[in-house]
Amino acid sequence: MNSKRFGNRSHNHPPLPPNLRLMATMVLGMASFMNILDLTIVNVSVPTIAGDLGVAPAQGTWAITSYAVAEAIMLPMTGWLAGRLGQVRLFMISTAFFTLASLLCGLAPSFQILLAARVLQGVFGAGMIPMSQTLMLQAYPPEKQGLATGIWAMTTVAAPIIGPLTGGWITDNLSWHWIFLINLPVGAICLVLVYALFKNRETPSVQKPVDFVGLGLLAVGVGSLQILLDKGNELDWFNSPTIVALSVVSAIALVILVIWEWYDEHPLVDVHLFTHRNFLVGSICMLVGTLAFFGSNVVFPLWLQTQLGYTSEWAGRTMALGGVLAVFMGPIVGANIGRLDARAVATFGFSMFAVYAYVCAQFTSEVDFATLATTRLIMGVGISCFFLPIITIALSGLSPQEMAGASGLNSFLRNMGSSMGTAIITSYWEHRAQFHHANLAENITSSYAPAQSYMNQLGQLGLGHDATLAMTNRVVESQAYMLSTNNVMLTCGILMVCLAVPIWFAKGPFVRVAADH
Known part of the structure; x- marks a missing residue:
């Protein structure tokens, strides 16, 4: 071309x-x-x-x-x-x-x-x-x-x-x-x-010269970080020499990359964008907010499928209602964002997501499809007022020449947030389930009347000793993952609420710098 x-x-x-x-x-x-x-x-x-x-x-x-x-x-x-x-x-x-x-x-x-x-x-x-x-x-x-x-x-x-x-x-x-x-x-x-x-x-x-040093550092640093996040849970994180090595390599390469790009005459990545207050605030909120959003959106369908018996299609239907509402609300919020304070809109979005997370943290394993699906409407409102104002704040005050680089870094941070949320929150979910399983299993003793009563009922239904123990363990596991899911949702809600503090460090007006005539 x-x-x-x-x-x-x-x-x-x-x-x-x-x-x-x-x-x-x-x-x-x-x-x-x-x-x-x-x-x-x-x-x-x-x-x-x-x-x-x-x-x-x-x-x-x-x-x-x-x-x-x-x-x-x-x-x-x-x-x-x-x-x-x-x-x-x-x-x-x-x-x-x-x-x-x-x-x-x-x-x-x-x-x-x-x-x-x-x-x-x-x-x-x-x-x-x-x-x-x-x-x-x-x-x-x-x-x-x-x-x-x-x-x-x-x-x-x-x-x-x-x-x-x-x-x-x-x-x-x-x-x-x-x-x-x-x-x-x-x-x-x-x-x-x-x-x-x-x-x-x-x-x-x-026709800027190619920054080969920056390119090499970027490939090694970001590539190692992404592989670490994708494989961390599978390899048991820092108990794996591979994950430790990837962590060290990624940290060293990324630190050197920032220093190199800061002083390079023709940087591959414009790290000076982070000297803009609004871009820095927007970037922090995008990374942490996306981590919480994606983390909760990965764990929730996992719980539905592994513990409540939902198929992938029905788990998707449960999740979809909030997304549909967000799609319809997005343009409405966008059309009016210029009349509103983007920081206030973002704070409202964080709060609505936190309300959604708190409601989900009260669920039991008997929760029905209608409750699960309609609760997602609260999330839809929150997300509609979350991504848009953060992007608006991050890109405000930037010139058209800076816009492409800022959009790229913003998308990069969103991707990193989704990778970190998927990896970290899923790992947290598994570990909390193990913790709750151990605590609940301690009560399955001859001295704990409710447990013995439940096991006796299974025996009266004709189940043998081994089958009774297996069924009891399945119930304990189900409750452990239920409690773990509650923990995850509450944690993601707290992360969102915490973002209501840094977002107010952004400085208005939240408009772009016009191009030179």
Whole structure:
């Protein structure tokens, strides 16, 4: 794609007309949704994929890890790539090769080829999310950019909720290949329409030298951190020499990376963005808030499926109601964010999520589907008022030249938060279950009347001694995981409430710096 095909090189483009703006919103939101969906849609299909391609389920999880590692490494580079290639060109290249990699995944004859294709998906998909956000903001006038951000932010909320449900349905009713092949028509539509809408709206490109030292440090530091998070629970965390080694390597590489990029004349990652107060506050809240959101959203369906007997499809239905509400509320909140204090909206969002978490922490194992599903509506309100104001705060006061790099780092922190939430909160859930199991099991003695009464009732039903003990242990285990789930939800709620303090260190007004005329 040469520069002439993208027409005007000016960075200061007028907003798109309303009818074209609507089309741009739909297609850019669709591209962002498709990309984030691929982070989660594979999760429930791993056992099927592994069996079909002749590998163990534990090895099959690398289909998830390879994508996450590649995307995590590339996301912080988005600003540098956008400056070197131009924002429209970077989006087009990213989408084209992401779609091609999806085709390779769907047709992969072996697990090795699938892994290679998943790496390509992560490498090229990293540019799609921040560029979709940046281009969407470019299409709107300043007074309507809150609405644009609200619509875009809701795609990042809906995709992780819809992903497992969609992946499970496709795997059960079609074939796992289709979880990748469905990207082909979406990618093609995005390429055609984005080219038609933005071909004359390219941003200036500067041929900056490649920071090979920064690239190496970024790959080693972020790659080690992502593998550590993905494999930590499986390898028993710091009891594993592998995890310890990854921790040391990651810490050293990331510290040196920050120092190197701070002083480098042409940094690969613009760490100076963190000197902006609002970007720093927004980044902290995005990382911690996403950790709590994703952590609770991973553990809850796990509990439903492993302890309450829900299928993956019904667990997805339980989770979906809150996501649907968030999608509808996002644009409404976005359209009015300019009239409100973003810090107050975020605080309300944190509080509503905390209320949802507290209600969930009171559940018992007898809770019914209707209660579970309707409670998610509270979460939907909270998340609608969470992601949008944080993004608005983080990007406020930044120039258009800084926007691509800031969007990339913001997306990187969201991905890291989701990885950390999945790894840390799941591990916490397992350990708390073990703790509660041990405490409850201590009461299964001849001197504890309720336990003996329950076991006697099982004996009267005709169960033998071993069967009675096994049934009792199953009940203890179920209650232990119930208590552990309550602990997780309460912890995630507390994390959200704590964010109500740092968010007020942000300084208004929460608007972007206009481009130079």
